[in-house]
Amino acid sequence: MRNRALLAYVGPKESRLDRKLAEFRALAEVAGYRPAHLVVQFGDPDSRFYLGKGKLEEVARMDFDVFIAYHGLTPLQFYSLRRMLGVEVMDRVLLILRIFEKRAGSMESKLQIELASLKYRLPMVKEYLRRAKMGEQIGYMGAGEYAVDAYYRHMMSRISHIKRRLDKLRESRAVLMRKRKDFGIPEVVLTGYTSVGKTTLFNRLTSERKYVDGKPFATLDTYTRRISLWGKEIVLTDTIGFIEDLPPVLIESFYSTLQEVADADLILLLVDASDELDEFDRELQTSLEVLSTLGVYRERVLPVLSKVDKVSMLEVARKALVVRRYFDLFVPVSAVTGFGIDTLKLLLFWKTPGYAIYEARPPAGGLVLDGKSYLPVKISEVRRFEAIAFDLYTELRRVL
Numbered sequence: 105m106r107n108r109a110l111l112a113y114v115g116p117k118e119s120r121l122d123r124k125l126a127e128f129r130a131l132a133e134v135a136g137y138r139p140a141h142l143v144v145q146f147g148d149p150d151s152r153f154y155l156g157k158g159k160l161e162e163v164a165r166m167d168f169d170v171f172i173a174y175h176g177l178t179p180l181q182f183y184s185l186r187r188m189l190g191v192e193v194m195d196r197v198l199l200i201l202r203i204f205e206k207r208a209g210s211m212e213s214k215l216q217i218e219l220a221s222l223k224y225r226l227p228m229v230k231e232y233l234r235r236a237k238m239g240e241q242i243g244y245m246g247a248g249e250y251a252v253d254a255y256y257r258h259m260m261s262r263i264s265h266i267k268r269r270l271d272k273l274r275e276s277r278a279v280l281m282r283k284r285k286d287f288g289i290p291e292v293v294l295t296g297y298t299s300v301g302k303t304t305l306f307n308r309l310t311s312e313r314k315y316v317d318g319k320p321f322a323t324l325d326t327y328t329r330r331i332s333l334w335g336k337e338i339v340l341t342d343t344i345g346f347i348e349d350l351p352p353v354l355i356e357s358f359y360s361t362l363q364e365v366a367d368a369d370l371i372l373l374l375v376d377a378s379d380e381l382d383e384f385d386r387e388l389q390t391s392l393e394v395l396s397t398l399g400v401y402r403e404r405v406l407p408v409l410s411k412v413d414k415v416s417m418l419e420v421a422r423k424a425l426v427v428r429r430y431f432d433l434f435v436p437v438s439a440v441t442g443f444g445i446d447t448l449k450l451l452l453f454w455k456t457p458g459y460a461i462y463e464a465r466p467p468a469g470g471l472v473l474d475g476k477s478y479l480p481v482k483i484s485e486v487r488r489f490e491a492i493a494f495d496l497y498t499e500l501r502r503v504l
Contacts, residue, residue, distance in 0.1 A: 109137035110168040114149040114156075115175065123383050124348070128174055128196065135202045140168050153188065154181045164189060172199055179231030197224055200347070212273050219266045222259050229256050277364075288482040289330070290456035291339045293365050295395075296374035297387035298345030301410040303327075305374065305439040306342040309449075314342065333453045334471035336480035341368070348390045366398045370456050371405045372448075377423050377436065378414035385426050392430065406451060407431050413438035453480070454504070460486050461504035464497040478503070 109132050113125060121144075129139050145159050153160050154173050163171075170192040171185055177195040185193045194202070201224070204217040233252045294302040303314050310329040327342040341364050365371060373395070375388050388407075395405065407427050412420050420436050427434045435451060437444035453471060454461070459480040464470075470479040481489045494500055 106169040107137050108140040108168045109170045109172050110141040110143060110163065110166060111139055111172050111174070112143045112145075112155060112163070113174040114145045114147065114154055117146045120382065120386055123386065124174070127348075131196070131199055131203065132172060135199055136206070137170060137172070141166055149175065149181075151178075152180060152184045154185065160188065170194065172196070179228045182228050183231050183235065212270070215266050215270055215273075219263065219270065222263050222266070226256075226259055226263075229259060288458040288484055289337055289339055290369040290458040291341065291364075291367070292370045292372060292452060292456060293341045293343055293368035294372050294374065295343050295365050296345065296372075296391050296408075296410075297376070298347050300345070300374040300376040300387070301439055302345065302374050303342055305372075305408070305410060305437065306340065308439040308442070308445060309340055333449050334478070334480065335469065336453055336456070336459050338452060338456050346391050346394045348386065365395070366400055368404070369458070370452070371395070371400060372408050373405050374408045374410045375423070375427070376411055377409040377420055378411040381422060381426070384423055388426065388430070402430065405431070406455065407434040408448065409434060409436040411438060411440075412436045412443060413441045453478075458483060459504075460502055462489075462493070463499075463501050463503045464493075465499040466497070468497070 111125075111128055111132060113121075113128070125142065125144070129142070132139050141163075143155070143159065143163060145156060147156070150156055150160075154175075154177060155163060168191065171189055171194070173181075173193075173195040175195065176197055177185070177193070182193055198221075201217060201221050204213075205221075229252065233256055294306055296302055306312065306327065306329075307314055310331055312327070312329060314327055328339055330337055330339050343364055373388075373391055375384060375391070377384070379387065392402075395402075407430075409420060409423055409427070424434060424436075433451075435444055435448045437448055439445070450471075459482055462479045462481060464477040464479055465475070467475060467477040470477045472478075
């Protein structure tokens with residue numbers, strides 16, 4: 105299969121452009137394309153062809169099988185580029201959707217991806233339908249007015265069907281989350297930029313072996329496991345990663361997945377400490393912007409500096425200065441070596457709600473520190489615990 109891709113960027117010249125383009129290339133590779141050319145043009149995109157006239161003529165002489173634009177293309181730009189170049193045309197949104205289609209596992213994620221794709225393609229089909237009714241040749245799409253009109257009606261019907269199915273799945277998810285809260289089990293969510301090591305940390309904390317490959321969007325389905333921290337049970341969930349300029353259609357279609365983040369009792373926000381300083385800052389800002397979009401307050405967020413085994417402690421200190429612009433507390437960890445994992449568990453023990461914590465002497469079970477036990481007791485069981493516990497310990501007092 106021919107899969108040579110021409111990547112095109114038309115926009116302002118900015119300090120982070122090299123990083124953006126490197127991420128763009130990585131996305132294309134993950135989607136299964138082989139980047140053959142990279143075309144960069146500074147300025148505003150052409151309203152019809154995205155590229156300027158001179159650059160478009162230059163591109164038309166190149167050998168490639170798919171044209172991929174960094175920015176979202178308008179229906180007119182899709183139509184014009186297809187007709188001019190005679191190859192498949194897509195933008196960064198469709199590229200991400202292509203990756204999602206390849207990696208989706210659960211029925212829910214597959215439906216979410218199909219919904220996002222249909223809603224994003226709908227304006228393009230409208231444009232082709234308008235052109236067909238005007239009597240213009242459709243060109244690369246190759247269908248007449250009747251075929252395009254029938255496809256448009258099929259898309260609308262399919263969108264309605266998927267929405268109904270997803271609503272039912274969301275209701276089931278909401279019921280499950282309410283049951284967890286009724287049982288007093290706090291929920292902790294791992295989130296952050298794509299490829300920062302969320303699933304690796306999830307595996308370390310839960311002793312699972314979920315798929316990890318270090319490439320963008322390895323995790324599309326949420327994984328949830330219950331873990332015990334010195335008698336305190338919490339539910340830990342691994343979620344889809346963020347990315348800069350995450351398209352609104354993806355946020356909307358992945359609402360139920362991202363709702364896990366919005367409703368969590370505590371959010372572990374991972375940031376890759378091995379990245380260059382400016383890249384580290386960019387990924388942290390992007391993640392905070394997505395969390396803000398979801399209505400998440402920073403009081404429920406605990407930053408985690410991942411992959412610290414790959415950098416010096418001096419470099420970790422430099423990254424800590426960036427984190428401290430937004431947070432007073434953070435945890436450096438390495439899910440590979442285990443560095444910082446015990447500290448992270450301690451913070452999870454203390455910061456998650458749903459339990460009262462009692463300090464007891466002599467030590468007996470629970471979390472033992474300095475000759476004292478810290479015993480977690482579900483809020484619903486506090487009265488029963490206190491009725492019998494004061495006769496069992498020399499000293500007992502509630503500290504949380």
